[in-house]
Amino acid sequence: MNKKNELLEKQDQTINNNKHKKTHIKLDLHALIEQLIQNVEVVEKSNIPQGQKTAKYKALAIKFKNALFNDRRKYRGNGLKNRISLKTYSNYLSRTRKLFDKKLHHNFINAINKLIRKYANSEYSDLFKSWLNQKPDQIRINLSELQSKLKNGLILIDKYKPNSKNTALTKSYPEWSKSIKNGTLIEDVKIGENLLNDLDKIKVNHEIMYHLTMDKNERAAIKIKEDNSLKNKKRNTVTIDYKRYLNSINDILSRPEITFNHEERNAIAPLAFALAAVSGRRMIEIISTGQFKKIGKYKVAFSGQAKKRTEKENFEREIYLLIDSNLFIRKVKLLRSLPALKDIYEVIENNYAEGRLIRNEKVVINSVYSRSLNSFAKNFFNDDRRVFKDTRSLYARIVYEIYFKHDKRWANVDEDVFFSEILGHDDDNTQLHYKQFKLENFDAKYTPSVQENHILIALQKLDNDMPSLARSGAAVKIHNWVKEQISANPHAKITTYSIRKALTVKPTTVARYLEYVAPALGLKKDPKNGWLKKESDDIQTIVINKKNERVDDEKNITKIDEDVKGVQEVEEEEEEEEEQPQFKAQLLIDQSWLVQYTYKGKAYVWTGSAEDMGDAINKAWKERK
Numbered sequence: 001m002n003k004k005n006e007l008l009e010k011q012d013q014t015i016n017n018n019k020h021k022k023t024h025i026k027l028d029l030h031a032l033i034e035q036l037i038q039n040v041e042v043v044e045k046s047n048i049p050q051g052q053k054t055a056k057y058k059a060l061a062i063k064f065k066n067a068l069f070n071d072r073r074k075y076r077g078n079g080l081k082n083r084i085s086l087k088t089y090s091n092y093l094s095r096t097r098k099l100f101d102k103k104l105h106h107n108f109i110n111a112i113n114k115l116i117r118k119y120a121n122s123e124y125s126d127l128f129k130s131w132l133n134q135k136p137d138q139i140r141i142n143l144s145e146l147q148s149k150l151k152n153g154l155i156l157i158d159k160y161k162p163n164s165k166n167t168a169l170t171k172s173y174p175e176w177s178k179s180i181k182n183g184t185l186i187e188d189v190k191i192g193e194n195l196l197n198d199l200d201k202i203k204v205n206h207e208i209m210y211h212l213t214m215d216k217n218e219r220a221a222i223k224i225k226e227d228n229s230l231k232n233k234k235r236n237t238v239t240i241d242y243k244r245y246l247n248s249i250n251d252i253l254s255r256p257e258i259t260f261n262h263e264e265r266n267a268i269a270p271l272a273f274a275l276a277a278v279s280g281r282r283m284i285e286i287i288s289t290g291q292f293k294k295i296g297k298y299k300v301a302f303s304g305q306a307k308k309r310t311e312k313e314n315f316e317r318e319i320y321l322l323i324d325s326n327l328f329i330r331k332v333k334l335l336r337s338l339p340a341l342k343d344i345y346e347v348i349e350n351n352y353a354e355g356r357l358i359r360n361e362k363v364v365i366n367s368v369y370s371r372s373l374n375s376f377a378k379n380f381f382n383d384d385r386r387v388f389k390d391t392r393s394l395y396a397r398i399v400y401e402i403y404f405k406h407d408k409r410w411a412n413v414d415e416d417v418f419f420s421e422i423l424g425h426d427d428d429n430t431q432l433h434y435k436q437f438k439l440e441n442f443d444a445k446y447t448p449s450v451q452e453n454h455i456l457i458a459l460q461k462l463d464n465d466m467p468s469l470a471r472s473g474a475a476v477k478i479h480n481w482v483k484e485q486i487s488a489n490p491h492a493k494i495t496t497y498s499i500r501k502a503l504t505v506k507p508t509t510v511a512r513y514l515e516y517v518a519p520a521l522g523l524k525k526d527p528k529n530g531w532l533k534k535e536s537d538d539i540q541t542i543v544i545n546k547k548n549e550r551v552d553d554e555k556n557i558t559k560i561d562e563d564v565k566g567v568q569e570v571e572e573e574e575e576e577e578e579e580q581p582q583f584k585a586q587l588l589i590d591q592s593w594l595v596q597y598t599y600k601g602k603a604y605v606w607t608g609s610a611e612d613m614g615d616a617i618n619k620a621w622k623e624r625k
Helices: 002-020 029-045 050-070 077-082 086-098 108-118 125-131 136-159 167-172 174-182 185-200 216-235 242-253 265-279 283-289 325-336 344-353 361-381 390-404 415-423 430-434 454-460 471-488 496-502 507-521 613-624
Strands: 238-241 291-296 299-303 317-320 437-440 523-525 532-534 559-562 568-571 582-587 593-599 602-608
Touching: 029 050, 029 086, 050 086, 086 216, 108 125, 108 185, 125 136, 136 174, 136 185, 167 174, 174 185, 238 242, 242 265, 265 283, 265 325, 265 361, 265 390, 283 325, 283 361, 291 325, 299 325, 317 390, 317 415, 344 361, 361 390, 390 415, 390 437, 454 471, 454 507, 471 496, 471 507, 496 507, 507 523, 582 613, 593 613, 602 613
Parallel strands: 238 437
Antiparallel strands: 291 299, 299 317, 523 532, 559 568, 582 593, 593 602
C-alpha cells in the first residue's frame, strides 16, 4: 500500500513539474487564415443588416489579431518570448489582407452608381460605368491612375496660360492635352477637384481589410525601428572595390553552363546573384516574374515587378544593365531552365493545393531559395553581414555614378527621383535605404577583363614533374585528364572519386598526385580530418574595411505605406531573416577592444586585440558561432 502511495505521489509530482515546464507556442497561421475566411463568408451570406455585418467584421479582425499578436493572456511574462516579432506581425497582416483582394466593398456598386449620375455629362461617366463590370484589381489600377491625373490637374492649373498654346504643358501633361487644346482646362480641373474629393470617400476593398491593420502605436514602433535602421545605415557605409566586384560578377557569367547544371537548390545561387547584381532586380523577379526586352546595348524594358498592387501586369519600365542586354537575356533563360528550378512551379501548385493560401508565389520561392542565395552572398563578399538583396543597393549606386549626370533622361530631376525610378519605388523615401554602399576604384568606362585560367596555368607549370611522380606514366595520365577538365571548366571539382571514375589508376597514386598539385588546384588540408578540400571560388576580397567604421547592419527593413484607399500595406523585400545584433565597441586603455551585443535574447561580451572597431566586431561575432 505504501509502495502504491509512493508511486502515486511521484506521478503527481511529475505532472506538476510538467505544468511548469516552458512549452513553445506554435502559431498555426494557416488554420487561423482558413477560419477567418470561413467566418467572413458566413457573415457575407447572412441576412443581418449591413451595420451589424460591419461590426462582426471588426470583431473577427480583432480576434484574428489577438491570436497573432495582441492576446494579453497568452503573450505576457514568459509568454512574450513565444510571440512573433512586430515586423512579422505586420508582414502576416499584409499577406492576409491580400487574400481578400478579389472582393469588393459592399457599398462600392452603390457609390459608383451615384458618381455615374452626378457626373453624367462629364468625360468620366463611361469610365465609371466600365468599373461596374471590372475585377477589383483592375478597378484599383484605374482608380489610382484617375486620382493621379486629377492631382496633376491641380498642379497644372497654376502653370496654365489661357491665351497661350501651352505646348510645353501639353507634352508634360498628356492626360490633360484635350482640355488644354479646347481651352476648357479651368472648368475641367474644377470638376476634377470635386471628383477627387468624392473618390476619397469611396471604399474599393472589402470591409475586413480596413480592420486587419496595426494600430497607430504599432505603426509608430515600426517607424522608430525603421528610422534607427536608416540612421545606422547612413553612419555605417560599406565600401566596395568596384573593379573587383565587376570582375567577380563577370567571372560567374563566363562560367560554362555545366557549372550550374545540378539539381541541388544552391546550384542556381551564383548565376541568380550575378543576374541580380547587373540588373538590380529582386530574387523573385530574376527567378520567375521578370520579363526583359532589349531596347539598347545596356538597356532593357522590364515588366513583372513584384509588390505593385496598383500597376498593370504588362507595365514596362526602362532599366540599365551592367552587361550586354543580349547576354543578360540569354543568361536569364539559362537560369530558368536549370534543374534546380524545374520543380518550383509544382511546389507552388502543391502549396495552394494544401490550402496554404497566405504563402503566395513570392513567399514560396523565397522560402525555397533564400537560404542558399543569402549564404552565397555572405561567401561572395566574405562578410557575414551581407545578404542577397544588397545587390539592389550596389546596382543603384553603380548606375547612379555611370548615368545620373550624363543621361538626359535625368536632366530635370534630383537623385532621389533617380533612385526611386531605377528601383521601381512609388515612395521617394524608400530609396533612402539603398545608399549604404560606396565605390572605390570606380571607373565608368571600365570593362571587366577576360579572366585567365589561372588554375590551368599553374597545372601546366607542373608538367615536367609528372613523369617522376609515379611509375608507368600514371601521374602523366592523371595530369592530362585533370588539365582537360580544368580547361573546359576552371571551376570543375577534382576529387579522388572523379579521377578514379574516369581513369583506371591506383588510389595511392591519385592521393600522391592530388597532394602534389594541391596548391595549383587551390586545395587545402582540412585540419579536422586531413582531407584535401577546395575553398569556395566565390569568396572575394570586395568589401574594404575602413578604420573606426561600425559594422552593425539591420537587414530587410519593413516599409509601411498606405494603399490607394487607406489600407495599410507592407513593403516586403524578402522573407524575414534573423534578428540583427546591435554592437557597442570601445577601445580600452591597454589598447584591447571591448565588444558588447545582444542576440536572440542573450547578451554577449568579447575582449581581445584587433586592428580596428570593424575587426573587433567581426571577431566577436565569429567567436559566438
